[in-house]
Amino acid sequence: MVAPLVEPADELTIDEVRRYSRHLIIPDVGMTGQKRLKNAKVLVIGAGGLGSPALLYLAAAGVGTLGIIDDDVVDESNLQRQIIHGQSDIDKPKAESAAASVAETNPYVKTIVHNERLDNDNVLEIFSQYDLIVDGTDNFATRYLVNDAAVILGKPYVWGSIYRFEGQVSVFWAQEGPQYRDLYPEPPPPGMVPSCAEGGVLGVLCASIGSIMVTEAIKLITGIGDPLIGRLMVYDALEMRYSTLKIRRDPEGVLP
Template structure:
């Protein structure tokens, strides 16, 4: 097992504690391995909590009580009566109120000095990176797969540690995805489950106290990362069975075959299972086809700047956002032939493009590993700089 020194403290210590801050933290300042410097790190920390439901409403009060200085809360829902059996930070009086506001009120009632930033919105690919950039750490307590994959990818792209938790019925899971030091959510769950195979809390139910147990674990992992104490759940997932009163920890590692995350995508579509599965072609197989007499038509879905640096000679060009817009609007794709091989920098964009095109009846596959993979086996096929030929002409 790694020692606590293997993971650096995430946040630099802030200024000297005020008398009230020291008094509030008196019972944790006496903990072995925890000192004034650790408390100052907590006071300087900025933590983003995704979801103000069962897990968020349980973890935020403990973050406030621990002395975390700034907490952002993301949610676009309102408090409902059916929430209250497990989301006990919300109250009957706050039914109909935005969950971010309800949770912010509870937080400031606990400590008026904490800075609470309400993000009363739905997190998506258009805003995640901008929001994440303002925080040191993210806690994902969301209740849906699109958000879980989104938070993992946004955390990886911004370099921010992610603590995620999930609950269903009487089971809970907690893990830390700090991509600089270990695997992430995609390494444990490379693809989302098929729609309808995993019930949500409304359909499957949830044991009320499970929210408090898992939510407090999320807050504890955050304290450990911020202050640099203990060993965080990096490369491990803690599984809790409330009915059996049993916990176990499973170790996992990076998936060597995992797709590299280079950008955010449409995660609702990614998790919906509504697109045909894209077929891949290896760089070696594509190079052999291109050397033959019946070479496939190639489509580059990277952006203009990427293409200007390097591209496959003779390939068409249509950036993925433009392809998505055309398909969403129902526009004709006359510029795309009936059979095409799609490529990008690493694979994710071309895989999505191939699925979109297959959904429109076009026979397609995508280059596995992207342009670097082809460069390794057939560098002579690459041209630079890019000419202006393309699917948009």
């Protein structure tokens, strides 16, 4: 268990109390936990396969501010798994389409749209606006960029990955445990690991992994439970098997 990531908001409105009533009666969440969710600022990187369920469930849970960064547009092939978008959203910017769905899911959530690619020039400035990062990216270059920026700023982030029938989830927070480079020290050679576009992914796997990522985010924000810091959860959908591996922290902890 780690300390709650954010302080509670001052109050919930009557409408918010009604909306979040099923959270409020859970002793571990309660009024204080829901106020922490309201006060939290979470950035979701990628409004794609993992970002779609993550954004919808973060919004439904009452996270007060959701940032969405994605520079892509909705393609018809996305709709098999990216449930935050619909047929009418084809050719629209993903970040804007996702923000509209978040508003429809929960009008009490503020969205900040970053309709741009995350890169070395903007990552520190963007990350500094948020308490927590949720990384749903599908390429190694961005994953290492996210990790290194989070380490520099001392930010925790929830990481997820999907491929065909397998998903992985962990929480990286250099101040509390391992970082992504402790799990994968260096990116694989270009072309060695196929992307979902090249190798495919079971659409519903995104929901399974995305919802676990949100569970971890809620635990970090509210300070409940035991987050996946120092552990890698692996899900095999074909065998319906979950396994957890320990991640060892590099005592040097040096960025390249």
